[in-house]
Amino acid sequence: MNVTETAADGLKREFLITIGAADIDAEVQVKLKDLSTKIKMPGFRPGKVPASLIAKTHGEAVLGEVLQQKVNESIQSTLTEKNLRPATEPKVDVTKAGKGEDLEFKLSFEILPEFEPADVKEITLEKLVAPVSDEEVDTMLKGFADQRKNFVAEEGRTAKEGDALTIDFVGRLDGEVFEGGSADGVDLEIGSGRFIPGFEEQLMGAKAGDIVKVNVTFPADYGAKELAGKDAVFDVEVKEVKVAAEVVIDDEFAKGFGLDDLEALKKAMREQIERQHDALSRQRLKRDLLDALAARHDFEVPESLVTVEVQQITRQLGEGEGEGEENEAVSEEKQAELRDIAVRRVRLGLLLAEVGRRANVQVKPEEVNRAIMEEARRWPGQEREVIEFFSKNEQARAQLRAPIYEEKVVDLMLGEANTTEREVSLEELQKDPDEDAESAAA
Structure with a gap:
């Protein structure tokens, strides 16, 4: 040879x-x-x-x-x-x-570029921590109670916000009944926002036996294109007006969730909210770590990987639509922006892969299996087909393995970085960091 x-x-x-x-x-x-x-x-x-x-x-x-x-x-x-x-x-x-x-x-x-990863121990990060407030627990409790409230018909009652109406209705466009615009025995809670804007409000003050003409305009982005932006009239017959029975949040209420008492329910809710806060906190910390790593590395990346990444981002964002010279110019500008994003992603991906390779980070088969089961649970009734698909498709398994590997490498690096903690409000923890950057640049 x-x-x-x-x-x-x-x-x-x-x-x-x-x-x-x-x-x-x-x-x-x-x-x-x-x-x-x-x-x-x-x-x-x-x-x-x-x-x-x-x-x-x-x-x-x-x-x-x-x-x-x-x-x-x-x-x-x-x-x-x-x-x-x-x-x-x-x-x-x-x-x-x-x-x-x-x-x-x-x-x-x-070829993959040769580079020396920056020393993560020289990176200082700030971890935002938002303690769980009693108000958050109370809000979650109220939400659970709202989901379990019962409505009781009250004779002669006029509908108010929060009441539930049982209605029959017939909808018309230009005087003609349209498909899907009629139903009988529908329960509708006033203020729930289930129906198109303006529908529920016009039923305020109605009583059982009333027939109300409801005039509405379907939103321009309504799912059924033949109705989008159209004016419609609904003849609504109110069959019952029901008031929500008070739900008492006590030990008996907690037992409905399989817990011993109300304190146990509050404890479980607090722990659930803490996990949500922790997830937000780690998400912010990971982003800060990646930003710090991106600022410390500027090695050449394979153009073939950048091209694939641009295509993937473009598909995700649904770019590529439009015609004419003006749209082509915008598209070129957008493509340059997407390329910068793709280069950053590829560079960070190669960096994390190299750090993981040097640290011998491994993804265990049982970790991939757990990811497959989680994916299967997203498709009720098709679990067996999903599991069989991943068992026969190595590329699909690799797509599940990649984010697990990335998170393990990120955890490794976060463990080596210098991290301080700062207590913040939930609002600050939830805020998009880009908003602060835009405000500072303005």
């Missing part, structure tokens, strides 16, 4: 690899001989099929197999001998291959 480096520009590498015809033919003969001991052909005893006949019937297939094998072996040996780590699957361009010919092909790829 002869390997010649034909290009080395930044992270790009290109090689011309030649394997002699004699080597290829020798390998073909070995495989044909091995095949002759296994193949069965009419008129011949096992192992007695003439080599010429086997070569005639199977020679082309064996040659193709040998050529593919030689390509794979030479790629691996080239990468190993030259200590190169390709960023993506190497591209192979065969320029010569055939019976009695040398095998010649071009091998091109981008």
Whole structure:
């Protein structure tokens, strides 16, 4: 095998690899001989099929197999001998291959950059901590109570906000009943916002037996395009007006959740809210860590990875729509912005991968299995199909493994960084850091 480096520009590498015809033919003969001991052909005893006949019937297939094998072996040996780590699957361009010919092909790829990760111990981070207030616990309790409230019909009552009405209704557009605009026996809580804007408010003051004409305009972004932005009239017959029975938040209420008493319920809620606060706090801390790492690294990244990342971001944001020169100019500007984001993501991804490689961070099979089960729970009734999909698809499992690996590396780095804590309000913890940056720049 002869390997010649034909290009080395930044992270790009290109090689011309030649394997002699004699080597290829020798390998073909070995495989044909091995095949002759296994193949069965009419008129011949096992192992007695003439080599010429086997070569005639199977020679082309064996040659193709040998050529593919030689390509794979030479790629691996080239990468190993030259200590190169390709960023993506190497591209192979065969320029010569055939019976009695040398095998010649071009091998091109981008390598992973060589860089020294910054010392995380030199990074100082501030962890925002928001204690759980009694008001948050009370608000959660009230929310649970609202979900469990019962409505009782009250004769002669006029509907007020918070009441529930049982209604029949028929909707019309330009005097014609439209599909999906009619229903009977619907329970509607005034103030719930379940119906389109303006509908519930017009039922305030109604009593059982009243027929109310409700005039509304469907929102411009309404899901059913044939109704979006249209004016409609609903004839609404009020069957019942029901008032919410008071829900007493006491020990009996707590027992409805399987807990011993109200204090146990409050404790469980406080712990749940604490976990939510902790998740927000870690999210902010992780972002600050990544910002600090991005500021400390400026190594070259493979263009092929950047291109893939731009495409992925573009798909996520739904970019690429619109026509005309003006939109094309905006698109070019947007693409430049997306490229900057993609470069940052790729660089940080390579950095985290390198830190994890040096620290021998591993994702255990059981961790991937837990992620698969969590994914399956998102598809009620299709759990078996989801689990089977991941069991047969290594690429899909890799997509689940990647974020687990990233979080483990981030945890490792957060453990090494200098971290101080600052107590803040929940509002400050929830605030988008970009808002502060924009305010400062204004």
